[in-house]
Amino acid sequence: MLKAQQLTLAVLVNAALISTAFASEQSESKGFVEDAEGSVLFRTGYLHRDKKNGVDDTSSFAQTAIVNLDSGFTKGTVGFAAGIIGDASIKLGENAHTGNDMIPTHNDDSAYDHWARGGAYVKARISNTTATYGTQLLDIPVLASNTARLVPEYYTGVLVESNEINNLNLIAGKFTENQLSNQINSDGAKLERAIVWGAKYKANDQLNLAYYGTDIKDRLDRHYINANFTQGLADKSSLTYDLSAYHTKWDKDANQYLYSQIGESNDSFDNSIAALSTTYNRGPHNVMVAYQQNFGNTGYDYGLGTNVGDGKQSIYMPNSYLSDFIGNDEKSVQLQYTYDFGALNVPGLSWTSAFVYGWDIKATDNAGTMISDNEEEREFFNQVKYTVQSGFAKDASLRLRHSYYRASNNYQNNYIGDTNEWRIWLDIPVKLF
Template sequence: MLKAQQLTLAVLVNAALISTAFASEQSEAQGFVEGAEGSVLFRTGYLNRDRKDGLSDSSSAAQTAMFKLDSGFTKGVVGFGAGIIGDASFKLGENKHTGNQMIPTHNDGSAYDHWARGGAYVKARVSNTTATYGTQVSELPVLASNTARLVPEYYTGLYVESNEIKDLTLVGGKFTKNQWSNDINSDGQGLDSAIFWGAKYKFNDQVNASYYGVDVEDKLERHYANVNYNFAVANDANVTLDAVGYNTEWEKGAATGSHTTDNPSDRKNTIWGVSATYNKDVHNVMLAYQDNAGNTGYDYAYNADGLQSIYVPNSYLSDFNGNDEKSVGLQYNYNFKNHGLAGLNWTTAFVYGWDIDVAKRINPSQIIDQAEEHEFFNQIKYTVQSGPMKDASLRLRHSYLRASSSYNNQAVNNSEGIGSTNEWRIWLDIPVKLF
C-alpha cells in the first residue's frame, strides 16, 4: 500500500508540472479580496428515534448557523488564500434524551445549552492544482464527513486536488484530526493519521469511473471503486447503471465489534452494490441489489473513517451492511413541477435485507442466526425556487425499520446496527450569501 501512496503523490506532483491544453484556473485568479465569498446556513433540526426491543429512545432539537468565509487566490504563478469554517448552535427544549450525533453532551449525559466549533485553513494553487491545509469537510467516499446531522463532521489536515489533465481529477493528502458532529474537541475521535488518495475520470458524457483508498493508522485500510453509465432510451427517458464496491481490512486495534472470527486482527469485508435507475420527466425509479462478504459486516465511522463513508445504493436509516447480508431495494421519486409545485419532491423506498449472520458475543466464531431486516422510507422536501428565500428548504423524513430479535439483541449488547426503530427527521435550511 505504501507504493500506492508514493505513486499517487508522484502523479500529483508531476501533474502540477505538466503543461496542459486547457486554461489554468490560477491564471484567472481575481485576487485575495476580489474573489472572496462568504455564506451562512441557518438550520433548525429535529431527530427522533423511537427504538424497540430494549434500545433507548433518543430525541434532539437544535438551531445552528454554519458559516464559511473563503478568500480568493492572490494573483501570480502561485496563488495563496485562506478561510474559516465553523458553526454556532444552541439546543431547543430540554433535550433529555439527546443522541444520534446531534448535540454534544456533558459527562453526566446532559445536553449542552449552546456551543461553537470550527477552525481556519490556508490554501495555495499552482495552475489547476490546489492544496488546502486546516479544518475542512471531506466528501471522499472512503473518508466522508457526516453532513446528515445538525452540523458537519470536520477533519484537519492536508488535502490536495489536481485537475491538470482534462477530465481527470486526482486527490491525495493526510488528515490528523477528526471531529464528529457532536464533538466539542477538535480531535474528539483521537485520529493519529489518515492517508488518502484517489482518482476520478470522465471517459465521455456517458461513462465515469473512480477509485479511492485510505489508510487509517492502526485501524484499517479501505478501497473504493465506482463505475457509472448513463444513456438515453425511448420516449425522452434515460437509464443510469451504477456499480460500486468497498474492500476493508481492519487492524488489531480497530474499534470493530461485529467480527465473527476468533482472531481480531483478521477482520475483513467486501460490500458491493449495483443499481439501475430509470428517469422520465417527473418520475425516477431505482432498483438496487447489495451484498456483503467477508467475516464481519461493513463497520464504518468508529475508526475516524467518516460517519458518511458508505456510498452504496441501499443506504437509508439502515445501511443493510450486516455480516454476510444481502439486500434488494426499490426507490421511487416524484417531482411535482407539473402540478405547479416546482421544488416539491417525494421519495419513497422499500429495502429488504436477509441472510445476516449474527454471532454469539461469548464465542464470535459460532453463528447462531441468519437474521433479516426491512425498512420503509419516505421523504418529502420543498425547496424555494426564487425570491429572497431562494434555495431555502424544508425536509420531512420518516423511516420504519424492523429487524429480527437476534439482530436487535446484537445492537443492544454490542452497539452494532440500529435495531428496530421508528425515526422522524425535520430539517429547515435557510442559506444566506454574505458576499
C-alpha cells in the same frame, strides 16, 4: 502496498503538472478580496428515534448557524487564499433524551445548552492544482464528513487536489484530527493519522470512473471503486447503471471495535461490499432497483464511535438510509421511486419512497460468538423536500424524513434494533458577500 500506491499517485500528479490540457484556474484569479465569498446557513434540526423492545428513545432538537468565509486567491503564478468554517448552536427545549450525534453532552449525559466549533484553513494554488491545510469538510467515499446531522464533521490536515488533465481529478492528503458532529474537542475522535488518495475520471458524457483509498493507522486499509454509465433512450428517457464496491482490511488493533466481529480478538478481519443499481428516468419519474451484498468474515463497518476516524458518512452505497444493510454476509435488494412535483407546477417539491430488504445475515451474541446465519432486516423510507425557488427566501428548504425499520430477533442487539425515526430539517442559507 501503501508506498506503491502513493508512488503511483505521485507519478500521476507529476504527469498532470507537466501536461496541462486546458486553461489554468489560477490565471483567472481576480484577487484575495475580489473573489471572496461568505455565507451563513441557519439550520433547525429535529431527530427522534422511537425505539422498540424496551430500548430507550432518543430525541434531539436544536438550532445552529454554520458559517463559511472563503477568500479569493491572490494573483500571480502561485495564488494564496484563506478561510474560516465553523458553527454556533443552541439546544431547543430540554433535550433530556438527546443522542444520535446531534448535540454534545456533559459527563452526566445532559445536553449542552450552547456550543461553538470550527477552524481556519489556508490554500495555495498553482495552475489547476490546489493544496489546502487546516479544518476541512471531506466528501471522499473512504473519508467522508457526516453532513446529515445538525452540524458537520470536521477534519484537520492537508489535501492536494489536481485538475491539470481535462476530465481527470486527482487527490492526495493526510489528516491527523477528526471532530464528530457532536464533539467539542477538535480531535474528539482521536485520529492519529489517515492518508487518503484517489482519482475520478470522466471518460465521456456517459461514463464516469472513480477509485479512492485510505490507510488509517492502527485501524484499517480501505479501497473504493465506482463506475457510472448513463444510456439515453427514446422519448427523452434514460437508464443509469451504477456499480460501487468497498474492500476493507482491519488492523488487529481495531478488532475490539468491530460490533459484527466473529471469532477471536487476534483474528484477521476483512469485508468486501458491492452493489449494482439501475435507475430509469423519464420526466419527473425516477425508479431505481439495487442489489447489494457483503463478503468476508465480518460486515462493513465505518464511523465506529470515536475509534476509527473514517467519517460517519463513508458509505457511498445505494442501500443506505437509517440502516446501511451492511451485516456480515448480508444480501439486500431495494426498490426506490422519486417524483419531481415540478411537473405539476410545484417546482422545488420532491418525494422519495424506498423499500429495502436484507437477508442471510450472520448474527452474534454479546461475546462475539455466531448464533445464527439467516437473520433479516427491512426498512421503509419516505422523504418529502421543498426548496424555495425564488424571492427573498430563495434556496431555503424544508425536509421531512421518516424510516420504519424492523429486524429479526437475533439481529436486534447486533445493529440498530427496531426503530421508527423522524428527521425534520429547516435550512435557510444567507449569502453575506
